[in-house]
Amino acid sequence: MRTIALCTNSVVVSSIGATLEGRSGVAVVRIDPHLPDAVRRLRDLRPDVAIVDLSTAQSEAISLLRRYPGLLLIGVDLNSDELLVLSSKPVRPLTMDSLVQVIEAGGLAAEHTE
């Protein structure tokens, strides 16, 4: 069972959630990112994926990625008709070597250097 957290309450994301709920093997949960306990709920829930509406919630997306390391975040944008896969995989320490390593690895596949 894959857990999907909807982190924007727009009609766009709610509509996507309504379709996902009909699929087997998927559990959909709604989390309002503006509520103070959103991060705690995300940590407790440990969703496989979170979905945000990029046309309204870009800053919330960045905030979620920073506060919930390792989250696989999918941003959807009906304006540009695209989805963006955003992943926060922290790399420490912040050195030129680690930065170059991430760049050479194409970003997403980078591993911790410590």
Next chain:
Amino acid sequence: MKVMLVDDHPLFVDGLRNLLRAHGIEVLGTAHDGLEAVDKACALRPEVILMDIRMPKLNGVEAMRLIKNKLPDVKVVMLTMSADDEDLFEAIKSGACGYLLKTQDTEEFFSLLQELAHGEAALSPGLATRILHEFGRQSEAVEKFEKEHAIISPREIQVLTLVAQGLTYKEVGAQLCLAERTIKYHMGEILARLHAQNRTEVVEYARREGLIK
């Protein structure tokens, strides 16, 4: 409430259908462009149509006009990503019963749809104010235009039109069978009412404001 959905984005229209059904709203059918919307509306006769604006073949506002010609009682609510004033005002002027943004809060969206069932307009927050401002602006523009026309009489417009063509006062008088001094009098009145300094200024102003061609 019996609803028809019109949107060219398959993911969104399928999702919205599921979302509405989950909230107990009957979805009679969907269409993916404006032309299909007109045909399906006539066939399905929904109470409410949720209509996107930017679509291929025929945009949502044009489709709405055609649908309302055939089905005047149907309520058409634009459901769009566009918050542009141009789209908003055109939709309202063309008969939309509401204008909702796809980015708005879902609970609010359903609350506004319920108000539609009670005869209220369904407008996303902030849009009503913009419509009122536009209405006020247009009223001011109409009032100003009427005021300018009321100040200048038809005879004075005749005089001004000929003067704008470069005729001398004597030539204008000859054309209108009036004495030169009468033309000078009319021009003096026009200059005073429009607060212009000279003939050139009054002609420019009159052309700009559409008082003369």
